[in-house]
Amino acid sequence: MSSLDQSLKVSGPGAAPDDAAAQRDRRSRRRKTANLRFKLYGLAAIVFAVGMLATLVVSLIMTGYPAFTQTMVRLDIELPASEIDAAAPSDANYGKFFRDALYGLFPEVKSPPQRRNIARLVTQDAEYMLRDTVVAYPSMIGKTHSIEFTASDILNQLHIGAIDRELPSDRRSISDAQIAWYDKLVAQGRIRAVFNTALFTEADSRHPEIAGLWGAITGSFYALMVCFILSFPMGIAAAVYLEEFAPKNRWTDLIEININNLAAVPSIVFGLLGLAVFLNFFGLPRSAPLVGGMVLALMTLPTIIIAGRAAIKAVPPSIRDAALGVGASAQQVAWHHTLPLAMPGILTGTIIGLAQALGETAPLLLIGMNAFITQQPGGILEPATALPTQIYIWADSPERGFVSRTSAAILVLLGFLVLMNGVAVWMRKRFERRW
Amino acid sequence: MTFLEGQAERQGIAIGASGDTRVRSASPAAHPATVATSEETPIKMTARKLSVFYGEKQALFDVSLDIPDRQIMAFIGPSGCGKSTFLRSLNRMNDTIAGCTMTGEVMVDGINIYDRVVDVVELRRRIGMVFQKPNPFPKSIYDNVAYGPRIHGLASSKEELDEIVQTCLARTGLLDEVSTRLHEPGTSLSGGQQQRLCIARAIAVSPDIILMDEPCSALDPIATARVEELMQELQKNYTIVIVTHNMQQAARVSQRTAFFHLGTLVEWGMTEQIFTSPVDDRTQGYITGRYG
Ligand SMILES: Nc1ncnc2c1ncn2[C@@H]1O[C@H](COP(=O)(O)OP(=O)(O)O)[C@@H](O)[C@H]1O
Numbered sequence: 001m002s003s004l005d006q007s008l009k010v011s012g013p014g015a016a017p018d019d020a021a022a023q024r025d026r027r028s029r030r031r032k033t034a035n036l037r038f039k040l041y042g043l044a045a046i047v048f049a050v051g052m053l054a055t056l057v058v059s060l061i062m063t064g065y066p067a068f069t070q071t072m073v074r075l076d077i078e079l080p081a082s083e084i085d086a087a088a089p090s091d092a093n094y095g096k097f098f099r100d101a102l103y104g105l106f107p108e109v110k111s112p113p114q115r116r117n118i119a120r121l122v123t124q125d126a127e128y129m130l131r132d133t134v135v136a137y138p139s140m141i142g143k144t145h146s147i148e149f150t151a152s153d154i155l156n157q158l159h160i161g162a163i164d165r166e167l168p169s170d171r172r173s174i175s176d177a178q179i180a181w182y183d184k185l186v187a188q189g190r191i192r193a194v195f196n197t198a199l200f201t202e203a204d205s206r207h208p209e210i211a212g213l214w215g216a217i218t219g220s221f222y223a224l225m226v227c228f229i230l231s232f233p234m235g236i237a238a239a240v241y242l243e244e245f246a247p248k249n250r251w252t253d254l255i256e257i258n259i260n261n262l263a264a265v266p267s268i269v270f271g272l273l274g275l276a277v278f279l280n281f282f283g284l285p286r287s288a289p290l291v292g293g294m295v296l297a298l299m300t301l302p303t304i305i306i307a308g309r310a311a312i313k314a315v316p317p318s319i320r321d322a323a324l325g326v327g328a329s330a331q332q333v334a335w336h337h338t339l340p341l342a343m344p345g346i347l348t349g350t351i352i353g354l355a356q357a358l359g360e361t362a363p364l365l366l367i368g369m370n371a372f373i374t375q376q377p378g379g380i381l382e383p384a385t386a387l388p389t390q391i392y393i394w395a396d397s398p399e400r401g402f403v404s405r406t407s408a409a410i411l412v413l414l415g416f417l418v419l420m421n422g423v424a425v426w427m428r429k430r431f432e433r434r435w
Numbered sequence: 436m437t438f439l440e441g442q443a444e445r446q447g448i449a450i451g452a453s454g455d456t457r458v459r460s461a462s463p464a465a466h467p468a469t470v471a472t473s474e475e476t477p478i479k480m481t482a483r484k485l486s487v488f489y490g491e492k493q494a495l496f497d498v499s500l501d502i503p504d505r506q507i508m509a510f511i512g513p514s515g516c517g518k519s520t521f522l523r524s525l526n527r528m529n530d531t532i533a534g535c536t537m538t539g540e541v542m543v544d545g546i547n548i549y550d551r552v553v554d555v556v557e558l559r560r561r562i563g564m565v566f567q568k569p570n571p572f573p574k575s576i577y578d579n580v581a582y583g584p585r586i587h588g589l590a591s592s593k594e595e596l597d598e599i600v601q602t603c604l605a606r607t608g609l610l611d612e613v614s615t616r617l618h619e620p621g622t623s624l625s626g627g628q629q630q631r632l633c634i635a636r637a638i639a640v641s642p643d644i645i646l647m648d649e650p651c652s653a654l655d656p657i658a659t660a661r662v663e664e665l666m667q668e669l670q671k672n673y674t675i676v677i678v679t680h681n682m683q684q685a686a687r688v689s690q691r692t693a694f695f696h697l698g699t700l701v702e703w704g705m706t707e708q709i710f711t712s713p714v715d716d717r718t719q720g721y722i723t724g725r726y727g
């Protein structure tokens with residue numbers, strides 16, 4: 001320390017030794033505060049970012065969690081053998097059986113408009129649910145069964161406490177009479193809240209209580225499959241060619257710049273391209289996951305190429321030299337050594353690219369994947385929605401039930417994204433540098 | 436020999452057994468400051484007026500040199516003088532470097548390896564290479580050795596392949612050390628073992644010539660001694676060219692030495708002569724440690 005002091009003192013000619021020491025002290029103090037300030041800025045930025053994320057997730061959970069429970073109404077349905085043809089059970093008048101059971105609970109209500117208000121407590125699709133159940137289990141005919149029906153949106157909202165019954169009746173969507181009937185049903189033990197499996201097993205519907213995400217999930221799945229099948233091999237082929245075979249000249253530089261720029265093109269532009277080329281020019285079906293997947297593949301391709309090239313570049317040249325040294329051809333080097341070693345990196349990039357594609361909305365809107373479709377798609381050519389476009393549709397629907405369902409759908413989408421990114425991170429960890 | 440003879444026929448060149456070509460006393464024009472060798476030795480490779488460029492930059496200037504058959508030839512010289520460049524041009528590894536061009540000729544058994552009809556892949560099978568840093572494939576020890584024979588179809592059955600692997604590992608003295616863990620990754624071996632594995636991998640495709648670029652520079656003295664011993668053993672069957680900046684090593688293992696300086700071949704000849712009575716001042720300066 002003393003020799004350092006001396007050398008510093010010597011290095012400040014003209015200044016008195018004490019002066020120099022004071023200056024040095026000041027400088028070091030200033031450096032320390034600057035360091036501290038810099039650290040604090042970083043910390044503040046992180047706190048802010050995490051805070052925003054937490055706000056987002058918490059608000060989504062707060063609005064979305066009611067959608068994960070569904071209120072059910074249990075009714076005793078009589079299925080008289082005389083009125084159902086066992087040979088053609090689907091032709092019977094199930095609306096009547098259902099209404100008989102429902103109105104039977106409130107014998108005092110006689111007027112048709114009042115009765116229709118009772119019917120509004122249960123989903124409008126109840127009679128079809130009943131029909132489908134009986135068709136599936138014909139042995140039910142001729143007996144009376146206790147069957148649970150999905151409650152309507154208003155009853156559901158009331159039961160889970162989303163509607164405040166203390167509000168004046170003109171400011172809530174459920175009438176006083178309906179609340180009274182609800183109380184009676186509760187008193188009879190006919191109301192029960194269950195986990196909302198329909199959210200995951202049903203397709204879209206006009207009625208929020210029976211609208212689900214399954215159609216959108218299968219639509220997204222098909223679109224991602226098409227996207228993967230197109231972009232993965234093409235991306236790898238392009239990356240291998242550019243890294244291993246392409247001469248380094250102006251043309252390959254140009255291609256490289258263009259690929260990097262392609263990754264930054266706004267996604268709606270790809271949607272317009274898909275609309276103009278795939279739909280209008282090639283006449284492919286609207287709203288089909290095939291076209292959605294093709295458009296998403298255009299967007300994912302640059303991501304995969306860039307990730308693939310980085311992964312291939314990371315394979316040490318010594319491995320290539322070793323293979324060339326025993327007489328492997330360029331193609332053998334790529335297939336036997338470079339690609340297998342780069343594959344974890346390529347797959348990680350691919351998963352991240354697919355996760356991006358999964359969340360992409362704009363291009364799918366342009367090719368019509370935001371249609372109202374109440375059936376899950378049976379294949380890549382059938383009209384379908386995707387998760388983000390389903391969220392878009394629901395967010396646009398006025399019914400109360402869709403508000404929470406929108407948040408629930410966002411949570412499901414986020415869940416898939418977190419899962420995919422988690423797999424990518426895990427793969428990166430698992431296969432980190434083996435040489 | 437068959438491959439190159441085939442190539443030769445296609446080129447319309449008649450060649451005899453490699454023993455027919457002899458090192459003739461070098462003409463001063465082609466071999467500046469060369470110590471002519473007294474005894475005649477069959478030669479395996481010949482470079483004539485070889486110049487190599489990296490883009491605009493010339494790394495080798497008109498190098499002409501004969502490499503004797505089934506002997507060890509060492510290339511020495513200060514680093515950056517073009518030893519590796521020259522070595523890599525002997526099995527066309529420089530082809531893989533973008534912007535690397537060359538002029539001149541390299542003849543192996545009388546065939547110019549830069550001729551258009553020569554199959555580079557087959558050439559590299561015939562001229563194996565061992566690199567400065569041990570570079571086993573990130574595969575099992577077995578697969579490291581078996582890879583070459585597999586891609587060249589040298590074994591028709593699993594038994595034959597096993598046989599090749601065992602022989603090559605035995606020749607490099609590795610078999611006893613690794614016989615129980617043939618299926619563990621080659622990268623799990625020690626540095627010296629890895630380098631011997633790389634040598635085993637090189638000889639597994641039965642080359643004629645093995646080029647070694649500072650094979651011991653990453654090894655400790657004991658592993659180095661082991662590899663040197665191995666080179667002496669291999670020399671009976673293979674022509675070996677070794678780049679080293681360790682002059683004791685060159686003196687210990689090689690019969691011939693070539694000294695490079697700033698991209699030119701300054702002097703080459705019998706190792707003893709180079710080390711005891713060099714003709715050129717630069718050689719003298721280098722071996723006495725004045726620079727390097
Ligand atoms: N891939 C390359 N690209 C450009 N220049 C190179 C390359 N490899 C080697 N060189 C240059 O060629 C000269 C000779 O290098 P090298 O043959 O590796 O020397 P040595 O092996 O004797 O140390 C050096 O000046 C080096 O900078």
Ligand SMILES: [Mg+2]
Pocket residue numbers: 518519520648
């Ligand atoms: Mg070198």
